[in-house]
Amino acid sequence: MALWVTLLCSLVASLLGGLYLLGAFRRRRANEPPLDKGHIPWLGYALDFRKDSSEFLKRMQRKHGDIFTVLLGGYYFTFVMDPFCFGAIVKESRAKLDFKKFASELVRRVFGYQSVEASHKIIQLSSTKHLMGDGLVVMTQAMMENLQKLMLFKMNSGERERTWQEDSLFNYCYNIIFRAGYLALYGSEPHQGADNKEKANEHDRVHSDELFYEFRKYDRLFPRLAYAVLPPKDKIEAERLKRLFWSMLSVKKSRQKDNISGWVSDQEQSLAENGVPEYMRDRFMFLLLWASQGNTGPAAFWLLFYLMKHPEAMKAVKEEVDKVSRESGQEVKPGRPPINVTRDMLNQTPLLDSALEETLRLVAAPILIRAVLQDMTLKTSDGTEYALRKGDRVALFPHASVQMDPEIHPEPHRFKYDRFLNPDGTRKDFYKNGKKLKYFSMPWGAGISICPGRFFATNEMKLFVFLMLTYYDLELLDGEEEIPPIDSSRWGFGTMQPIRDVRFRYRLRF
Ligand code: HEM
Numbered sequence: 223m224a225l226w227v228t229l230l231c232s233l234v235a236s237l238l239g240g241l242y243l244l245g246a247f248r249r250r251r252a253n254e255p256p257l258d259k260g261h262i263p264w265l266g267y268a269l270d271f272r273k274d275s276s277e278f279l280k281r282m283q284r285k286h287g288d289i290f291t292v293l294l295g296g297y298y299f300t301f302v303m304d305p306f307c308f309g310a311i312v313k314e315s316r317a318k319l320d321f322k323k324f325a326s327e328l329v330r331r332v333f334g335y336q337s338v339e340a341s342h343k344i345i346q347l348s349s350t351k352h353l354m355g356d357g358l359v360v361m362t363q364a365m366m367e368n369l370q371k372l373m374l375f376k377m378n379s380g381e382r383e384r385t386w387q388e389d390s391l392f393n394y395c396y397n398i399i400f401r402a403g404y405l406a407l408y409g410s411e412p413h414q415g416a417d418n419k420e421k422a423n424e425h426d427r428v429h430s431d432e433l434f435y436e437f438r439k440y441d442r443l444f445p446r447l448a449y450a451v452l453p454p455k456d457k458i459e460a461e462r463l464k465r466l467f468w469s470m471l472s473v474k475k476s477r478q479k480d481n482i483s484g485w486v487s488d489q490e491q492s493l494a495e496n497g498v499p500e501y502m503r504d505r506f507m508f509l510l511l512w513a514s515q516g517n518t519g520p521a522a523f524w525l526l527f528y529l530m531k532h533p534e535a536m537k538a539v540k541e542e543v544d545k546v547s548r549e550s551g552q553e554v555k556p557g558r559p560p561i562n563v564t565r566d567m568l569n570q571t572p573l574l575d576s577a578l579e580e581t582l583r584l585v586a587a588p589i590l591i592r593a594v595l596q597d598m599t600l601k602t603s604d605g606t607e608y609a610l611r612k613g614d615r616v617a618l619f620p621h622a623s624v625q626m627d628p629e630i631h632p633e634p635h636r637f638k639y640d641r642f643l644n645p646d647g648t649r650k651d652f653y654k655n656g657k658k659l660k661y662f663s664m665p666w667g668a669g670i671s672i673c674p675g676r677f678f679a680t681n682e683m684k685l686f687v688f689l690m691l692t693y694y695d696l697e698l699l700d701g702e703e704e705i706p707p708i709d710s711s712r713w714g715f716g717t718m719q720p721i722r723d724v725r726f727r728y729r730l731r732f
Pocket of ligand 1: 325342345346353510513514515517518521586588589590591665666667668670671672673674675676678679716717
């Protein structure tokens with residue numbers, strides 16, 4: 223009899239424990255945000271969220287307002303859509319809201335990299351030194367030279383023709399920016415003497431193209447890999463690609479390169495000094511490749527696409543770029559050396575800046591996530607105080623809550639290249655409910671996890687567009703081309719990608 227009672231008790235206890243883990247007993251407590259667990263135990267709304275996060279969050283916002291808690295795959299996420307609360311969240315102390323926990327789980331799953339305590343600090347220190355201030359001048363120059371290597375190498379040869387060439391815009395932009403960025407950061411083939419220089423350049427062109435080809439395969443698998451929902455065949459492919467990148471970017475191979483950037487070599491060295499073994503540093507190299515190359519190419523695609531769709535924007539930006547070239551004293555003519563666009567030249571392009579910011583407003587859509595480490599409260603702009611529960615996660619999705627808000631950005635779906643400028647050329651302020659906003663577009667995230675490569679990324683995209691507009695006439699093959707729909711499985715991962723490519727043609731301007 224006693225045995226039966228023990229067994230029964232254990233069964234009931236396990237059942238209750240299971241239900242508890244599935245979230246069946248969670249109830250909204252006083253002062254907590256509205257709670258919506260969906261209908262599927264444990265999963266909650268995970269499927270809807272994964273299918274189209276933006277659509278799902280807008281639906282929840284209509285249902286619950288600017289703050290709500292939803293169950294997603296066993297975790298309770300409180301989404302905050304009120305932009306006046308963003309500052310309080312991104313500036314909250316790490317003892318209460320931590321971004322590392324979620325980030326390190328993700329990087330382990332997708333890159334095989336096991337984070338050490340110092341990883342974030344190492345990224346920050348190296349990025350401040352090499353991707354900002356004086357370091358940025360060096361990196362911008364390296365990017366410039368690699369863009370020349372990839373885009374302008376035929377310019378002075380007999381192959382230079384003034385005929386139209388057709389291509390697919392997304393692939394074209396992504397390919398060139400990825401390869402130039404990769405060569406600038408990870409270094410190039412060494413050579414001795416001028417004779418071997420062209421051979422080494424050709425090696426760089428071929429090698430970087432092969433790397434891009436493999437990267438795109440991984441890129442396509444990425445969202446499902448991050449959600450851990452890859453079918454077995456794709457899982458095997460993702461594993462193969464991961465190993466390929468660990469090997470292609472390995473510390474050993476990088477030591478044989480010339481011109482490796484301080485950004486990459488310093489981080490590698492600091493990890494070694496922190497006791498991270500070499501095989502794990504190879505994996506970190508892959509993480510850096512992803513972080514540095516996964517967003518700029520797609521963003522440059524959208525920028526060029528929007529400029530081609532909006533002739534008045536194209537004309538204005540082209541005039542600005544031409545003026546800056548002229549004033550630098552460089553002649554863009556057949557037989558002349560390729561133009562060298564410097565960081566100082568890039569600082570004289572307010573229209574291009576605004577067009578880029580507008581593009582990022584439309585297509586950059588990260589989800590910022592923090593783990594709640596202690597029970598705490600959050601005050602919204604209407605004065606209500608909400609309790610946040612330890613163990614939950616807090617998330618921001620600025621694309622839906624600010625970048626597409628018609629009150630902040632009228633006609634939010636339209637590309638207005640000068641949206642971020644006042645008529646006198648100064649930077650515009652943005653308002654909601656009559657109050658000035660600090661966070662009106664957040665392509666780079668914010669706070670402790672803000673993108674440390676944002677200044678370099680901006681220069682990479684601007685250099686590429688500068689060169690494209692300086693050297694080429696560009697047009698869409700189909701003048702009536704619609705804006706291609708975006709791939710809704712990628713919300714939350716950075717720059718959005720189109721579900722199909724767009725054909726365009728380009729021809730030397732002179
Ligand atoms: C259009 C281009 C880019 C966009 C939209 C972008 C956006 C972002 C965002 C939103 C985050 C933060 C994610 C979070 O809060 O968890 C991030 C992180 C990061 N980005 Fe970027 N990024 C871009 C280009 C670059 C470039 C060119 C580099 C480096 C050369 C770079 C390096 C990084 C690194 C290393 C991190 C991780 C930071 C950390 O863990 O502390 N990004 N990026």
